[in-house]
Amino acid sequence: xxxxxxxxxKAITLKSLAQEIxxxxxxxxxxxxxxxxxxxxxxxEGQFVPDDRFHxxxxxxxxxxxxxxxxxxxxxxxxxxxxxxxxxxxxxxWANYYxxxxxxxxxxxxxxxxxxxxxxxxxxxxxxxxxxxxxxxxGLGFRGKNGLLVNETHGSYVLIALFLTDAKLxxxxxxxxxxxxxxxxxxxxxxxxLISANTEKPMFNRTRxxxxxxxxxxxxxxxxxxxxxxxxxxxDECQEKCPFNESAPPSxxxxxxxxxxxxxxxxxxxxxxxxxxxxxxxxxxLNAGWLKEEVLIRNALIVLANQKEIKGMIPAQxxxxxxxxxxxxxxEFFLNTV
Numbered sequence: 001x002x003x004x005x006x007x008x009x010k011a012i013t014l015k016s017l018a019q020e021i022x023x024x025x026x027x028x029x030x031x032x033x034x035x036x037x038x039x040x041x042x043x044x045e046g047q048f049v050p051d052d053r054f055h056x057x058x059x060x061x062x063x064x065x066x067x068x069x070x071x072x073x074x075x076x077x078x079x080x081x082x083x084x085x086x087x088x089x090x091x092x093x094w095a096n097y098y099x100x101x102x103x104x105x106x107x108x109x110x111x112x113x114x115x116x117x118x119x120x121x122x123x124x125x126x127x128x129x130x131x132x133x134x135x136x137x138x139g140l141g142f143r144g145k146n147g148l149l150v151n152e153t154h155g156s157y158v159l160i161a162l163f164l165t166d167a168k169l170x171x172x173x174x175x176x177x178x179x180x181x182x183x184x185x186x187x188x189x190x191x192x193x194l195i196s197a198n199t200e201k202p203m204f205n206r207t208r209x210x211x212x213x214x215x216x217x218x219x220x221x222x223x224x225x226x227x228x229x230x231x232x233x234x235x236d237e238c239q240e241k242c243p244f245n246e247s248a249p250p251s252x253x254x255x256x257x258x259x260x261x262x263x264x265x266x267x268x269x270x271x272x273x274x275x276x277x278x279x280x281x282x283x284x285x286l287n288a289g290w291l292k293e294e295v296l297i298r299n300a301l302i303v304l305a306n307q308k309e310i311k312g313m314i315p316a317q318x319x320x321x322x323x324x325x326x327x328x329x330x331x332e333f334f335l336n337t338v
Contacts, residue, residue, distance in 0.1 A: 028172050060121065064166065065166050070105050071159065073157055074091060075154065081262070083263065086230070091236050095257070098159060099258065101159050137172075141156075157245055185242055190229070232266065266304050294322070301316055304334060312334060
């Protein structure tokens with residue numbers, strides 16, 4: 001019979017805590033820097049800045065020995081049905097799964113430290129580390145051709161959280177890609193931003209990604225306005241037809257914060273964006289401090305213009321005088337279209 005070492009017992013403790021708090025998966029990677037050649041940048045409001053911390057946890061916590069990665073599924077299985085005057089939301093925005101995942105991982109980190117005496121860092125969700133790469137290193141899935149983490153059971157509709165520890169945990173096995181010859185995600189990207197079918201080193205052009213475009217405070221070119229179609233914020237197109245998502249079970253998680261759903265009434269939003277955002281979007285990512293209100297108004301006007309929905313006429317006249325270039329351009333686009 002194999003005698004388990006102290007660090008292996010710590011790994012068992014973490015797995016038990018993850019099961020207790022209903023994480024879908026947990027895994028462990030080394031905190032050693034990732035040496036592969038990547039674009040070492042972090043993104044905030046569409047701004048890309050050099051950030052060596054992205055692939056080097058020890059620049060955050062010099063004492064780190066291991067990265068603990070956890071995931072939860074947000075695959076609701078609900079169909080997107082768009083009504084007249086409505087705009088789609090990316091599936092991760094339908095409720096605040098980020099807040100739920102952060103709470104679960106904080107519980108795991110705190111209890112793990114109490115039980116083992118191990119040092120732990122803050123929990124990182126959309127933080128300064130390359131979450132997808134470290135989750136991949138922790139055996140939580142393979143890298144799809146769209147660059148996303150794909151879990152064999154839960155597909156790519158998963159959110160990732162990390163924390164660092166000084167415990168030298170047994171490293172999880174890395175998963176080989178199961179994409180094979182499939183090109184569905186590449187063929188269904190409306191922005192054409194997926195530029196490599198190499199699963200070992202997936203690449204994409206961020207400047208074409210609609211998710212990036214719709215959160216950046218800037219003027220949106222005409223061809224990209226058409227690609228946005230009925231999407232108010234975010235883009236799931238590379239995931240919607242992925243075979244791994246079609247066969248994945250529905251999420252067992254039900255966030256208690258920021259429940260919105262799949263669509264937003266664009267006209268109602270435009271009548272009073274500030275009040276709508278503070279009330280209807282309360283507790284969701286759409287009410288985050290970094291996301292400018294002008295960006296959401298711009299997106300709503302583009303959606304209504306693409307639908308030729310004239311109910312947005314009065315707000316559009318007002319926004320045509322905005323000092324914000326992207327918003328002013330969207331208002332003119334709406335008025336010239338409808």
